[in-house]
Amino acid sequence: MSADSLLAALDPEQRAVATSLNGPVVVMAGAGTGKTRAITHRIAYGVRTGTFDPLRVLAVTFTQRAAGEMRGRLAQLGVEGVQARTFHSAALRQARWFWPKVYGGELPPIADRKFPLLTEAASRCRVRVDTPALRDLAGEVEWAKVSNVRPDDYAKLAPRSGRTLAAFDPATIARVFAAYEDVKLERGRIDLEDVLLCAVALLAEDERVAAEIRRQYRTFVVDEYQDVSPLQQSLLDLWLGGREDVCVVGDPAQTIYSWAGAEPENLVRFASRHPSATVIKLVRDYRSTPQIVDVANRILDAAGPSGLPGRVTLRSQRAPGPAPVYQEYSDEVAEADAVARAVVRLRDEGVALRDIAVLFRTNAQSENFEQALAERKVPTVLKGAERFFERAEIRQAAVLLRGQAKAGDGSDDLVSVVTGVLGGAGWTPEPPTGTGAVRDRWESLSALVTLTSDFAREHPTARLADLMAELDRRASIQHAPLAEGVTLATLHAAKGLEWDCVFIAGAHEGTLPISYAQTPAQVEEERRLFYVGVTRAKRQLFVSWSTSRSPGGRGQRGPTRFLDPLNVRSASRPTAWEPSARADRSPRAGRPIPKCRVCGRGLLDPGARKLGRCEDCPSSIDQELYDALVAWRTEQAATERMPAFVVLTDATLTAIAETRPADEQSLRRIPGIGHTKITKYADSILGLCAR
Numbered sequence: 001m002s003a004d005s006l007l008a009a010l011d012p013e014q015r016a017v018a019t020s021l022n023g024p025v026v027v028m029a030g031a032g033t034g035k036t037r038a039i040t041h042r043i044a045y046g047v048r049t050g051t052f053d054p055l056r057v058l059a060v061t062f063t064q065r066a067a068g069e070m071r072g073r074l075a076q077l078g079v080e081g082v083q084a085r086t087f088h089s090a091a092l093r094q095a096r097w098f099w100p101k102v103y104g105g106e107l108p109p110i111a112d113r114k115f116p117l118l119t120e121a122a123s124r125c126r127v128r129v130d131t132p133a134l135r136d137l138a139g140e141v142e143w144a145k146v147s148n149v150r151p152d153d154y155a156k157l158a159p160r161s162g163r164t165l166a167a168f169d170p171a172t173i174a175r176v177f178a179a180y181e182d183v184k185l186e187r188g189r190i191d192l193e194d195v196l197l198c199a200v201a202l203l204a205e206d207e208r209v210a211a212e213i214r215r216q217y218r219t220f221v222v223d224e225y226q227d228v229s230p231l232q233q234s235l236l237d238l239w240l241g242g243r244e245d246v247c248v249v250g251d252p253a254q255t256i257y258s259w260a261g262a263e264p265e266n267l268v269r270f271a272s273r274h275p276s277a278t279v280i281k282l283v284r285d286y287r288s289t290p291q292i293v294d295v296a297n298r299i300l301d302a303a304g305p306s307g308l309p310g311r312v313t314l315r316s317q318r319a320p321g322p323a324p325v326y327q328e329y330s331d332e333v334a335e336a337d338a339v340a341r342a343v344v345r346l347r348d349e350g351v352a353l354r355d356i357a358v359l360f361r362t363n364a365q366s367e368n369f370e371q372a373l374a375e376r377k378v379p380t381v382l383k384g385a386e387r388f389f390e391r392a393e394i395r396q397a398a399v400l401l402r403g404q405a406k407a408g409d410g411s412d413d414l415v416s417v418v419t420g421v422l423g424g425a426g427w428t429p430e431p432p433t434g435t436g437a438v439r440d441r442w443e444s445l446s447a448l449v450t451l452t453s454d455f456a457r458e459h460p461t462a463r464l465a466d467l468m469a470e471l472d473r474r475a476s477i478q479h480a481p482l483a484e485g486v487t488l489a490t491l492h493a494a495k496g497l498e499w500d501c502v503f504i505a506g507a508h509e510g511t512l513p514i515s516y517a518q519t520p521a522q523v524e525e526e527r528r529l530f531y532v533g534v535t536r537a538k539r540q541l542f543v544s545w546s547t548s549r550s551p552g553g554r555g556q557r558g559p560t561r562f563l564d565p566l567n568v569r570s571a572s573r574p575t576a577w578e579p580s581a582r583a584d585r586s587p588r589a590g591r592p593i594p595k596c597r598v599c600g601r602g603l604l605d606p607g608a609r610k611l612g613r614c615e616d617c618p619s620s621i622d623q624e625l626y627d628a629l630v631a632w633r634t635e636q637a638a639t640e641r642m643p644a645f646v647v648l649t650d651a652t653l654t655a656i657a658e659t660r661p662a663d664e665q666s667l668r669r670i671p672g673i674g675h676t677k678i679t680k681y682a683d684s685i686l687g688l689c690a691r
Contacts, residue, residue: 002048003045003048003049006018006041006044006045006048006077007019007041007045009041010037010038010041011034011284013033013038013280013281013282013283013284014034014037014038014041014282016280017038017039017041017042017247017280017282018038018041018042018044018045019042019045020042020247020278020280021042021045021046021049021051021052022051022245023244023245023276023277023278024244024245024246024247024270024274024276024277024278025246025247025248025277025278025280026225026247026248026249026267026270026271026274026277026278026279026280027039027247027248027249027250027280027281027282028250028251028252028267028279028280028281028282028310028311028312029249029250029251029281029282029312030251030253030281030282030283030285030311030312030313030314031251031253031254031285031287031288031296031314031531031532031535032285032286032287032288032314032498032535033282033283033284033285033286033312033314034282034284034286035223035249035251035282036066036069036070036073036223037073038249038282039059039070039221039223039247039249040070040073040074040077041077042221042247043057043059043074043079043082043221044074044077044078044079046219047079047082052218052219053218054079054080054081054082055081055082056216056217056218056219057081057082057083057217057218057219057220057221058082058083058085058090058217058219058220058221058239059082059083059084059085059220059221059222059223060084060085060086060087060090060220060221060222060223060236061084061085061086061222061223061224062086062087062223062224062227063086063496064086064089066086066223066224066496067084067085067086067089068084070084070223071084083217087196087232087235088192088195088196090199091195091196091198091199091235092110092195092199094199094202094213095107095195095198095199095202098202098206098209098212099198099202101209102202102205102206102209107190107198108188108189108190109188109189109190110189110190110191110192110194110195111184111187111189111190111191114134114138114141114180114191115131115134115138117180117183117184117187117189117191118134118137118138118141118176118180119134120179120183121176121177121179121180121182121183122134122137122176122179124179124182124183125172125175125176125179127168127172127175127176131392132392132438132441133167133168133438136165136167136168136438137168137173137176137177140154140158140163140165140173140177141177141180141193142192142193143163144158144177145193145194145197145231146193146196146229146230146231146232147161147229147230147231148230148231148234151174151177151178151181152174152178154170154173154174154177155170155171155173155174158170158173158174162519162521162522164516165438166432166438166442167438193231196231196232196235197231199235200231200234200235200238203235203238203239204238210238210241213239214239214240214241214243217239218243218245219245219246220236220239220240220245220246220247221246221247221248221249222236222246222247222248222249223249223250224249224250225248225249225250225266225267225270226250226251226252226254226255226266226267227250227255227257228266228267233266244274244276244277248266248267248270250267251311251312252267252268252309252310252311253300253311253312253528253531254495254528254531254532255267255525255528256491256492256495256525256528256529256532257492258521258525267310268309268310281312282312283312283313283314283315284314284315284317285314285315285316285317285318286317286318287318287498287535287538288314288316288318288535288537288538288539289316289318289319289320289321289322289538289539290316290318290320290321291320291321291322291323291324291541292316292321292324292534292535292537292538292539292541293314293315293316294316295324295534295541295566296314296531296534296535297313297314298565298566299527299530299531299534299562299565299566300527300528300531301565302527302562302564302565303524303527318538321539321540322539322540324540324541324542324543325540325541325542325543326543326544326559326563326566326568327542327543327544328544328545328546328547328559329544329545329546329547330546330547330548330551330555331546331547331548331549331550331551331552331553332365332368332450332506332546332548332549332550333368333454333550333551334546334551335368335505335506335544335545335546336368336369336371336372336505337372337674338544339358339369339372339503339505339542339544340369340372340373340375340376340378341376341675342503342542343356343358343373343376343378343486343503344376344378344675346501346540347378351500351501352500353378353379353485353486354485354487355499355500355501356486356487356499356500356501356502356503357486357487357488357489357494357497357499357501357502357503357536358486358487358488358489358503358505359489359490359491359494359502359503359504359505359533359536360488360489360490360491360504360505360506361490361491361506361511361512361514361529362490362511362514363391363444363490364444364446364447365447365505365506365511366382366488367447367451369488369505370382370488373485373486373488375676376675376676378485378486379485379486380485380486380487380488381485381486381487381488382487382488382489383487383488383489383490383493383494389471391444393441393444393445394444394445394448396425397421397422397425397445397448398468398471400421400422400424400425401418401421401464401467401468402468404417404421404464405463405464405465405468413456414452414455414456414462414463414464414467415449415452415453415456417464418448418449418452418464418467419449419452422445422448422449427442427445427446427449428442450549450550451471452467453550454550454551455467455470457550457551457552458649459645459649462645466645469646470646473646487499491504491529491530491532491533492529494532494533494536495532497536498536498537498538499536499537499538500537500538500539500540501537501539501540501541501542502533502534502536502537502540502541502542503542503543503544504530504533504534504541504542504543504544505544505545506544506545506546507530507543507544507545507559507560507562507563508545508546508547508557508558508559508560509557509558509559509560509561510557511560512526512529512530512560512562513526513527513560513561513562514526526562527562530560530562543563543568545557545558545559545560596612596613596617612655612658612659612670612671613658619654619658620658621654621657621658622657622658622660623657625656625657625660625688625689626653626654626657628688628691629648629653629656629657629685629688630653632684632685632688633647633648633653636681636684647681648672648673648677648681649672651671651672652670652671652672652673655670655671655672656670656685656689660689661685661686661689662686662689662690663686664678664682664686667682667685667686
């Protein structure tokens with residue numbers, strides 16, 4: 001492939017990247033603008049014109065997947081010999097080669113896992129830890145080391161950087177950190193962060209090593225530069241040794257890992273550090289429709305120029321598509337149900353399930369969507385988290401609740417029983433301060449409490465054994481082996497991915513931005529996280545939120561403030577993504593409160609909504625039909641091996657016996673009869689009513 005033909009495949013901005021071969025270059029690449037295409041063509045063009053020696057080029061990125069993609073694209077362009085590696089891989093290769101020459105022995109082996117060493121360190125400090133706590137401690141150790149924070153300085157510097165864990169105070173973390181370093185030294189082991197430190201030490205302390213590496217590599221390319229940590233920047237500076245043959249590529253609007261040590265200032269201030277730098281902005285978005293790109297731009301515009309220096313304003317290159325949809329729901333269960341119905345609709349319209357994603361802020365939000373999709377037999381793929389019923393805290397809670405059920409509830413109040421058991425295991429109604437595994441555990445257990453509250457409202461006479469049967473049923477349908485399906489992912493886990501249709505769910509205040517984002521900088525990172533979610537969508541974007549957590553709850557939550565620039569607060573109305581009208585919306589969502597079919601008054605009580613009438617209004621029940629329905633339900637429950645109330649509740653059977661629906665449309669109007677139950681039971685129920 002000739003040099004000119006390489007350029008012919010690029011747009012003007014990408015061509016500017018490919019032809020800027022000398023001196024420092026910084027590329028501000030917006031989402032979907034083809035940055036990997038631009039930098040691989042730059043390397044190939046430099047090789048074809050004789051400017052670059054492929055054996056003297058080092059391209060570094062952050063994941064093995066990205067490095068592999070870069071190598072694959074270079075191979076397609078006919079370029080061989082270029083080193084495309086992660087920072088850790090490049091550092092390890094250099095450290096293993098030079099360590100024996102400088103220190104006379106092999107580089108110490110890398111510990112397979114931090115946890116055993118951290119466990120011993122915690123034990124020496126008399127700190128009790130479990131697996132989630134070890135995960136938190138490991139995260140803090142990693143942050144400190146990539147941020148060049150020593151154990152002696154951790155307690156002073158960590159709080160200034162907003163490092164707060166719910167389980168440990170900074171002084172305790174500092175003690176465990178220091179003990180961990182001692183344990184490693186005694187065992188003759190290093191960790192992955194030490195690999196970078198070893199490479200830095202070799203280059204900084206031995207001029208012969210530095211000179212040899214600088215002779216080996218003349219040209220550097222750094223991808224995802226906004227995610228570079230202080231330690232990685234130090235290594236890059238040592239590789240360069242004062243030279244400026246470097247091209248860095250990144251997007252300040254996708255800086256969402258500052259909590260892990262990333263410093264976006266490296267990207268934003270690159271031109272200040274290198275006054276002769278060529279600055280190029282990639283603005284043509286090939287991924288998303290103009291409608292989605294407009295949303296993304298307006299979200300960032302609201303931050304102002306000081307809130308996000310260096311960002312680009314995207315320009316879509318695709319044909320127009322559907323307008324993004326914004327929808328408010330009365331509660332999280334209704335929201336998940338609507339999303340699942342919309343997914344089924346998209347599937348029926350021919351959209352492949354692998355091209356659909358449901359994104360949310362925290363792992364604890366996944367359960368409602370897992371359940372709603374599983375009930376419709378829609379397969380799912382969960383990224384960035386364990387499935388709800390596979391989480392350690394949920395498995396432990398199930399064991400405790402099962403033991404309580406065998407011992408006897410001791411109370412008619414199901415919610416009190418569950419919160420009492422979970423309270424004995426450390427759960428509290430109020431969230432812990434700070435972040436980490438303790439906070440994640442609290443969110444999962446709180447989701448279980450909410451599930452219990454919803455179940456108790458639906459089944460007022462249910463006991464703990466009934467709840468456990470319901471949990472078993474939910475777990476069984478969620479754990480069934482499934483093929484390729486809809487992606488469920490946190491917003492963080494979605495970075496770098498894309499889908500035709502994206503649902504961003506739970507977009508309400510308190511969750512997005514997350515409640516513990518207190519400083520302006522933390523809130524702005526949440527804004528960027530929302531932007532990342534929006535820009536994952538290629539053709540259709542759906543954003544939803546709920547005004548309360550549980551059905552029947554007080555609707556006090558509003559949509560995320562990040563939607564304010566879009567003026568969507570008044571746009572919460574039924575839309576094309578919600579194919580069937582339902583009477584479960586709150587007045588704020590623009591949907592009517594269901595009315596009593598006897599007196600016409602609004603029904604606010606959940607039990608009355610189930611009946612379809614005020615509980616003190618006279619009943620017109622057909623007792624013979626009701627008895628027949630009860631007998632049918634008993635037989636159906638035995639066939640499906642589930643509790644009878646899971647098939648249909650007593651309130652739903654009463655409503656059927658009072659209204660005697662003559663067709664499927666009439667049956668749908670009865671609370672408790674949704675799409676799934678229509679599909680499974682409509683023929684049997686209508687047959688009984690007809691008799």
